[in-house]
Amino acid sequence: MTDASSDSLMPRLKRLREVLLMGPGPSCVPPLVYEALARPTIGHLDPAFIDIMDAIKDQLRELMGTGNRLTIPVSGTGSAGMETCFVNLIEPGDTVLVLVNGVFGQRMTDVAKRLRAEVDTLEFQWGTPVQVEAVREQLQKKEYRIVAVVHAETSTGVCNPVAEIGEVIRPTGALYLVDTVTSLGGMPVQMDAWGADALYSGTQKCLSCPPGLAPISFSERAVQKLQARATKVPNWYLDLTLIVNYWEGAQRAYHHTAPVNMLYALHQALGLILAEGLENVYARHGTAHRRLVEGLEEFDLEMLVEPGARLPMLNAVLVPDGVDETAVRRKLLAESGIEIGAGLGPLAGRIWRVGLMGHTARPENVDRFLDALSDALNDPACRRIG
Ligand SMILES: *Cc1c(COP(=O)(O)O)cnc(C)c1O
Numbered sequence: 603m604t605d606a607s608s609d610s611l612m613p614r615l616k617r618l619r620e621v622l623l624m625g626p627g628p629s630c631v632p633p634l635v636y637e638a639l640a641r642p643t644i645g646h647l648d649p650a651f652i653d654i655m656d657a658i659k660d661q662l663r664e665l666m667g668t669g670n671r672l673t674i675p676v677s678g679t680g681s682a683g684m685e686t687c688f689v690n691l692i693e694p695g696d697t698v699l700v701l702v703n704g705v706f707g708q709r710m711t712d713v714a715k716r717l718r719a720e721v722d723t724l725e726f727q728w729g730t731p732v733q734v735e736a737v738r739e740q741l742q743k744k745e746y747r748i749v750a751v752v753h754a755e756t757s758t759g760v761c762n763p764v765a766e767i768g769e770v771i772r773p774t775g776a777l778y779l780v781d782t783v784t785s786l787g788g789m790p791v792q793m794d795a796w797g798a799d800a801l802y803s804g805t806q807k808c809l810s811c812p813p814g815l816a817p818i819s820f821s822e823r824a825v826q827k828l829q830a831r832a833t834k835v836p837n838w839y840l841d842l843t844l845i846v847n848y849w850e851g852a853q854r855a856y857h858h859t860a861p862v863n864m865l866y867a868l869h870q871a872l873g874l875i876l877a878e879g880l881e882n883v884y885a886r887h888g889t890a891h892r893r894l895v896e897g898l899e900e901f902d903l904e905m906l907v908e909p910g911a912r913l914p915m916l917n918a919v920l921v922p923d924g925v926d927e928t929a930v931r932r933k934l935l936a937e938s939g940i941e942i943g944a945g946l947g948p949l950a951g952r953i954w955r956v957g958l959m960g961h962t963a964r965p966e967n968v969d970r971f972l973d974a975l976s977d978a979l980n981d982p983a984c985r986r987i988g
Contacts, residue, residue, distance in 0.1 A: 619939060620939070621935070621939050621940070621941050622938075622939055622940045622941070622962070622967060622970065622971070623941050623957070623959075623962055624940055624941060624942050624956055624957050624958070624962055624967065624971055625941045625942050625943035625955060625956075625957050626756045626757075626784075626807075626916060626943040626955050626957050627756070627784070627804070627806045627807040627813075627957060627959060628806035628807075628812065628813055629806060629807060629808065629810050629957060629959035629960045629961060629962045630810060630960070630961045630962045630967075631810055631811065631812060631961065632810060632871070632874060632961045634870055634874060635810065635811055635812075635867050635870050635871050635874070636867075637870075638863075638866040638867045638869065638870035638871075639812070639863050639864070639866060639867045640863075641863065641866050643862050643863055644862060646856075646859050646860040646862055647854055647856065651860075651862060651865075652854060654865060654866065654869050655849060655860070655865065657869060658674075658675060658865060658868060658869050658872065659673050659674060659849070661869070661872035661873065661876060662674075662675070662817050662819065662872065663819070664876060664880075665786060665787060665791065665872065665875065665876070665880070666782070666786065666791050666793045666801060666803075666817070666819050667790070667791055667792035667793050667794055667795060668793035668794045668801075668819050668821075669794060670793070670794075670819045670820060670821055670822070671825075671850070672819065672820040672824075672825055672842065672846065672850075673817070673818070673819040673820075674817070674818060674819075674845070674846075674849045675805075675815040675816065675817045675818075675865065675868055676802075676815065676816040676817075676818050676840065676845075677814075677815065677816075677839075677858065677860065677861055678814070678815070678816050678840075679804055679805075679806070679813050679814060679815075679816060680781075680783040680802065680803065680804025680806075680807075680813075680816050681709070681804075681816075682816045682840065683783070683802030683803060683804060683816030683817065683818050684706075684709065684710060684713055684781060684783075684802055684816075685713055685837070685840055686802065686816065686818055686840045686842065687779050687800040687801075687802050687818060687820075688710070688713045688714050688717055688719075688750075688779070689713075689717060689835055689836060689837045689840050689841075690800075690820075690824075690828050690835050690840070690841070690842045690843075691748060691777060691779070691800060691824060691827055691828065692714060692717040692718075692719045692747075692748065693831055693832065693833055694717070694718040694719070694833070695718070695719070695720060696719045696720065696747040696748065697719070697720045697722070697744065697745065697746045697747050697748075698714045698719040698720065698721045698722070698746060698747065698748045698749075698750065699721075699722050699723070699724065699740060699741075699744075699746045699748070699749045699750070699776075700714060700721060700722070700723045700724075700749075700750045700751075701723075701724050701726070701732045701737060701749070701750070701751040701752075701762070701767070702723045702724065702725050702726070703725070703726040703727065703728055703729075703730065703731065703732055703752075703755055703758065703760060703762070704728055704752065704755035704756070704757035704758045704760065704946075704947075705755075705756075705757035705946050705947060706752045706755060706756060706757060706781055706783070707723075707750075707751070707752050707755065708947075710750050710752070710779075710781070711723055714748075714750070717836065719748075722740070722744070722746075724736055724737060724740055728757070728758050728760075728947070728948055728949060729758050729759075729760060729906045729907055729918065729949070730760065730907075730908075730911065731760050731761065731762050731763060731911040732751060732762045732763065732767065734763055734766045734767055734770060737749075737767055737770055737771075738770045741770060741771065741774050741776075745774065745776075746774065746776045747776060747777060747827075748776060748777045748778075748779055749767075749771050749774075749776045749777070749778055749779070750778075750779040750780070750781075751764060751767055751779075751780060751781070752780075752781040752783075753780055753781060753782045753784075753785040753791070754781075754782070754783070754784035754785035754788075754789070754913050754915070754916065755784075755913075756783070756784045756807075756916050756955075757945075757946045757947065757949070757955075758906065758907065758918055758949065759905075759906060759907050759912060759913050759916045759917055759918035759955065760907050760911050760912075760913065761785075761789075761911055761912065761913045764780055764796050764798070765792070765795065765796050768796040768797040768798060769797070771797065772797050777799040777800065777823060777824055777827060778796070778797055778798045778799050778800075779798070779799065779800040779801070780793070780796065780798045780800070780801045781801075781802060781803075782801055782802070782803045783802065783803050783804040783807055784807045784808065784913070784915060784916060784959070785803075785808070785913075785915075786803040786807070786808060786809065786817070787803075787807070787808035787809045787810075787875055787883065787960055788807070788808030788883070788884070788887045788914060788915040788959060788960065788963070789808075789884055789887065789913070789914060789915070790880075790884060793819060793821075794821075798821070799820065799821040799823050799824040800818070800819070800820050800821070800824045801818065801819045802816055802817065802818045802819075803816065803817045803818075804816050804817075805817075805864075805867075805868055805871070807915070807957075807959050807960070808887070808915055808959045808960040808963075809868070809871050809872065809875070809960060810871055810874075810959065810960030810961035810962070811864075811867050811868050811870075811871035812864070812867065814861060814864045815861065815864055815865070815868050817868075820842070828842060828843060829843075839858065844857050845857050848860070875960075884914075886963055886964070887914040887915055887958060887963045888914050889965070890914070890958045890963040890964060890965060890967070890968050891912070891913075891914035891915070891917065891958055891963075893965055893968045893969075894917055894956065894958060894968045894971070894972070895912075895917070897968065897969075897972040898917075898919060898972075901972075901975070901976065901979060902922070903919055903920065903922060904919070904920045905917065905918060905919060905920065906918035906919070906920055906949070906952075906953050914958065914963075915957060915958050915959045915960075915963065916955060916956075916957055916958075916959070917955070917956040917957075917958065918945075918949070918953045918954075918955055919953060919954045919955075919956055920952065920953055921951070921952060921953060921954060922979075924985055924986055925979065925984060925985065925986060926984050926985060926986040927944065927945075927951055927954060928944070929978075929983060929984040930954070930975070930978045930979070930984045931944060931954065933977075933978045933981065933983070933984060934971075934974050934975070934978060937974070937977075938970070938974035938977075940970065940971055940974055942954050942955065942956050942957070942971075943955035943956075943957065956971065
């Protein structure tokens, strides 16, 4: 007989060590969430499982600041949440305005264009927030069915003024679509107060659950737009008119097999956040962020974003002249077991992205990172000549 233990069949998995995840996601996963993942798999229509599904919907409503009935986790990562919002709300020819100041605003534009919407973008310099006045002016020039923005732009570390943007959209009657992939669970998300109609997130950022689910919520107005469609939702897997028959009502109908164990994990992850208390969780992110910025300033490092627009959970740090940014990241991972992120697009090579998301956002992690970074900055192998 062969030895069927995972150690002998999966030697690569055995070699994996725990990494301190301080990049743009995934973040560190708490032990109780790993335990939840390992619970026995049951049927996706088992009454005990339906009970967990219903509990998750309530937990998400609390975290998102909404009373919306249609609030569920979609099977897939954050981008599946983005796709779900656009694919259910857009009909060909619909006018859509996307506010873009980073990678994820660009991704929204791409998704909306593929659905044959008439897409306009308002672009803002990467590293700076969306300017509400510019949005107001654009909305006076043209009528839009949907306006979309990213709350926490993970590619730059910028927080966009979503409440103020919501105020200028409201009188126009457009649906308001907000990406809260990186903000949810790390800073206040107030879907109803913002007047947002469609909102999506992901599990591996501040929810500190492995990647694989995308919580979404639709307002009554969004549900009405969905129900009034002249054409079918052009994607079977993400069609909410079908999915709700599994997530709502006394009699649940099979659509696709729910990722049962991932939903156990999400239930546990949300439970941990709500038990700690939302205010305490947000304060912990703020404290870790300030500790990090103070530490970086002691090394004379500068942040990309102005203080008023900085995210607590994603810190864009300018790479100083003469430093090899790739070598620093490689050394942090190899020698200290710490992962941080690189810049994307126009910021590639110019910034590091240091994540303080969810379970990762703790002072001891900040200190461990600062010590390791100090070593790297003093290492001649991390210098760039010329
Ligand atoms: C990570 C992220 C996404 C995409 O999520 P995936 O889980 O990578 O599919 C979308 N928007 C923002 C703001 C993100 O940070």
